[in-house]
Structures are given as C-alpha cells and as structure tokens.
Amino acid sequence: MIRVVQQSLLGSILSNMLLVLGCAFFSGGIVFIKKEQLFNKSTVVVNSGLLLMAVMGLLFPAVLHYTHSEVHFGKSELALSRFSSCIMLIAYGAYLYYQLKTEVHQYAPLNEEVSPSVSGGENVDDNDEAPEISKWEAIIWLAVMTAWISFLSDYLVDAIDGASKAWRIPIAFISVILLPIVGNAAEHASAIMFAMKDKLDISLGVAIGSSTQIAMFGIPFCVVVGWVMGRPMDLNFHLFETAVLFITVLVVAFLLQMLLHWKHEDVAFDFGCLLDAWCI
Template identity: 95%
Template sequence: MGSLDGRSAHGHEDKGHLCGSENITQKSGLNPVSEGGSFSRVSRVVSMETLSHGVCRSIKTVVFSNKLNLLMPFGPLAILVHLLNDNQGLVFFFSLLGITPLAERLGYATEQLAFFTGSTVGGLLNATFGNATELIISIHALRGGMIRVVQQSLLGSILSNMLLVLGCAFFSGGLVFIKKEQLFNKSTAVVNSGLLLMAVMGLLFPAVLHYTHSEVHFGKSELALSRFSSCIMLIAYGAYLYYQLKTDDHQYEPLNEEVSPSASAGQNVNDKDEAPEISKWEAIIWLAVMTAWISFLSDYLVDAIDGASKAWRIPIAFISVILLPIVGNAAEHASAIMFAMKDKLDISLGVAIGSSTQIAMFGIPFYVVVGWMMGTPMDLNFHLFETAVLFITVLVVAFLLQVCLERISGFMFCNTRRQYALVFYSCCTLSPCINTPL
C-alpha cells in the first residue's frame, strides 16, 4: 500500500508537471507531438519571460525605489526648454535638478557593485564614480574653453569633501554614538594626507612662479611647469593605486571590530542584513547608462552657466565652487555621513578623504594633460587666494587626523569642540570663495 501510494503521488506530480508544460505550449501555440523543436521554443519563451521579469525588477529597484528620482523628468524638460524657449536660467536649473538623482543613483549602483568586488576595490569605485559627475561636467567645460570654471569646480569639490563632508561625518557620528569612541585607521589617513600635501605643492609652484614674475618666458614657463608636475602627480597616483590594490588590501574594512563595543551587538546584525539588491552585470549596465545620460545633460548644463549667471545675477564663481560640487558629490556626501552614523568611520574617511585625494592627484593633473592634447592652456595656477585656501585646508585636516582625532569620542567635551570647529571652519573657508572674481 505504501508503494502504491507513493506511485500514485508521483503520478499526480508527473501529471501536474505535464499539465504545466501543456499549458505553456498551448499559450505559445506549439504542439509538442507534431513539432520536433517545440520544447526548445518553449524554453526560449520561458527564458524571454524570465529576462523581461528581471529587467522590470531591476528598473523597479533602481528607478522607483527612491523618492529623489522624482527629479529625473527635469532632465528631458531642460532639453525641451532649450529647444523651444532657450531660457538659459531655466535650462541650467532643470539640468541641475535632473543630474542630482542621476548622481545619487550612480553612487547606488557603485555600492551594489562593491558587494562583488571586495572592500578595497569597492572603496576605489565609490571614490571614482562619486566624482564621475563632476569629472564629466569639467570635461565639457574644458572643451568649451572655460578653464576657470574647471579649476574652481575642482577646488570646490576638494574643499567640500575635506571640510564640510568630513566635519559633518564626524559630528553626526558623535551625535549617534554619544557614550563610545569611534576608531579609524590612522595609517590610511597619513597616506592620504601625504598625497594631498604633494598635490598642494604641485599647485603651489606654478602660482608662486606666476606671482613672483620670475619666468624666463612669460606664460610658457608656467604652463610647462604645470604639465611636468601633472605627469609626476599622475605617476605618483598610479603608484598609490598599486599600493592600495596589492599591499594595503584591508584599508576600507572596519578597524578591529572585536575592540569596537558596537560590533558585538548591532553592527554584525546590520552587516548580515546588507545584501546586494541587483546583480553584478545589472550594476555595470546601470553605471554605463547613468554615466551616458549624465554626460548628455552636462553639455546643456555647461552651455547654460554663463546665461544663468547673468539671469540670476550671481557670480560664476558661486556656481563653480558651490553648486556644481554639491550636485556632483551629493551621493558621496550622503554616504560618508551615513557610514559615520553606522560606526563605520574608516569608510567615511575613505569616501571623503579618498575622493579629495583622487581629485587632487588624478582629476586636476588629468585635465591639464587633456587640455594639453586639446590645445587648451589648462595649467595648475589656481590663483593665489585659492591656492592658499587649499594649502591651509590640507594642513588643518592633516593635523586633526594625525594628532587631534586619533580617537574620536562621541560627545566628550574636547573632541566635540573639535568637531564643531571643523564644521565652523569649513563654512568660514567656503564663504570667501563665493565672492572670488574670475
């Protein structure tokens, strides 16, 4: 009886599977008896249905999962206004709104890809694609001959990352973890600070050469020195990447989780809950799509900068130093603060300081070389005031990271005062850059 019941059960199961396949063949209009290749066609139909379901799920996850994506229609609206009305102020405003969710989704796709690449490569990807929006905008500006816009947007990105973002990350982490100490890897901060000092020296020499009027050939010696320094900085940054990928392969991982009091309770649970929402190839495809759309909108954004400045009666320096870096780095600004609030201060430093290092050691010299190939006299002379602000900023942040902020307490009086000081200093430093003439 037992065997008969088992056979009957299997018989019903086989009938069920057979009926399911018959239903699929009936829906698709195929007859498995009369046609020899019908089952292969059924499998193709099923695979197409699975593919369409996966595409719909990916679009739903990436496009419809964030309220900020409600701003995406402003991108096509900017193109429509440019074609119909050509109001430069509206074109710039709509382009700025349309690029903002794209920059955030670019950071989201990078974070999803980081689940499959590891901590070190993921940190480099976050820093690279976090700056992708601003790098694309700068390429369009350089192609249009707007050298000062490129220089000031890169400068504003470094200042906002090193001062505003880093200070807000420290302060937010201190508010969340009041009665504990947040730790970070000091060696990584020392390496980044050294690279930033090297970048500042590369920017300082052409400015000093220009303002001391000691050039043998006026204008040519400054440009030649800028190009030579840019090549040296690119080689140094390549060596730094090799050091990150081959030698120091654990710098973005949390520092000694067993020592951290929060690692035993809340952090491990959160790490288990974190899982990729899209696959690796979906993340790569979305990165390509977002980058192409940002590049397309950046062309309209850059062309409307001059008209928006005249229509809104604001200096181009404000747009270059404040607006463009905020939009381009919005994703990494938010991620650095969120990681600090999750007691992952090493990742916050990797995003904020790593992004500044990448712009200073790769972005700026890269545009000098690109301008060299395009015949545009892009140099490292950021004018005396901007260079002095950058030099003082690097010194202050390096001093805080190496000496004062080796152990950042949550709300202890001394360390909290330093966090307030860093945020206040960032506001005081960025404010005079707004009124700097071009």
C-alpha cells in the same frame, strides 16, 4: 570655461574635506557621544601625504606666475603644469596599486565585527552581502552613466553664464559652492549615514578619498586632456584659491592626526569647526 573647470574641481575638494567630512564626524560624534569612534591610521596618513603632494603641484605654478620668474612668460608655467600632472598621475596609480595589491590588510576596518558561524565554527562577517550585480554589469552601468553625465555637463556649462546674470550671482560662487554641493549630495548623505553607523573608515574613504581622487587624478587628468586637445589648461588655480586649499589640507590633517595620537572625545565639536571653516 577653463576657469569654471578649475573652480568646480577646487570646490569639490573643499566641499568633501570641510562640509562632507565635518557633517559626517559631527553626526557620528552626536550619535556615539559616549563612545570613542575608531578609524584606520593608514588611510589618514597616506591620503594626507597625497593631498599635500597635490597642493605642492598646484602651488608651484601659481608662485611661478605671480613672481614673474618664468623663462618664457606663459609657456614655462604650462610646461611645469603638464610635467607635474604626469608625475601626479603616476603617483596616484602607485597609490592604487599599494592600496589594492600590496597592503590590503592595512585598510581593513578597525571596528568590523566578526562572529562565529553556528554550524562550522568559522568566522563570518555579518556585514558581508552578496553583490547584486556582476562586475561587467557594474562596468557597463558606469560607462553609461559617465556618458550621460558628460552629455548633461555640456548643457550645465552653457547655462552657468546665463544663470549668473539672471540670479545676479558671481560665476565663481556657482562654480566653487553651488555645483560641488549638488554634485556631492550622494557622497554627503552616504558619509553621514556610515558615520552614524560607527563606520568612520568608510566615511573617510568617501570624504578624504574623494578629495584625493580629484586632487591627484581629476585635476591632472584634465590638464593632460587639455594638452591633447590643445587647450591651455594648467595647474595655476590663482594664489587665493591655492592658499585656501593649502590651509584646508593642513587643518584637516592636523585634526585627524590629533584624533590618532591623543584620546579626544570632543569629535563633534572639533569637526563642527570644519563646517565653520567651510562657511568662511
């Protein structure tokens, strides 16, 4: 089922970048049709660069396979995938350190409203809320839910083949389209909700940030786990799938850069095009 894993990971990236991001910006553009919505430039630039790096990591093994230029057929491609995965994991770790430690102020929301306190005259964010659970409670819940999802995933993978035959649907369609839509349902709803509240930075974090996490951490981590388990999981997602991901990253990066450098008010129309691209 290595092919199913590859296709579901690829489908999650495409779903986040086209369907989730397109719906979020389209909804925000409809609600704030007479207002120019703003978002943080640093988030777009860094995530676009990481996504292009991830595409490069997926492109080279595919090209190596289809050009038949390997020194040892099947082994060079796997070795390149494992080496690239380690580099991508290191790059993602550096990105997390950069985001959380060194450049925290660059990721502050642009439209965050700050109001003076009535009593002390200090600036207090109206949107700040006390956390409902502690850090350790959150970690415990995360561990429990991760274990439960892993348990359910075994049954899901076993049921894919039977569902494909019963519904007469290709396994590729289930892996690339249906599974990511169901898996990203919560992200889809939250991205739209925050965009309609004029919080595009959070919507970008949900859509683009999740795509970056899957591309730079999820896929390489699966390759490393397969390496440890002796499974031939590699970064060769086949030429067509890799080309689709490459074009998707370029289109999304171009639209976001266009909104950054030019005053463009047809946000809903532009990102409605992402929905058309996802349908294609």
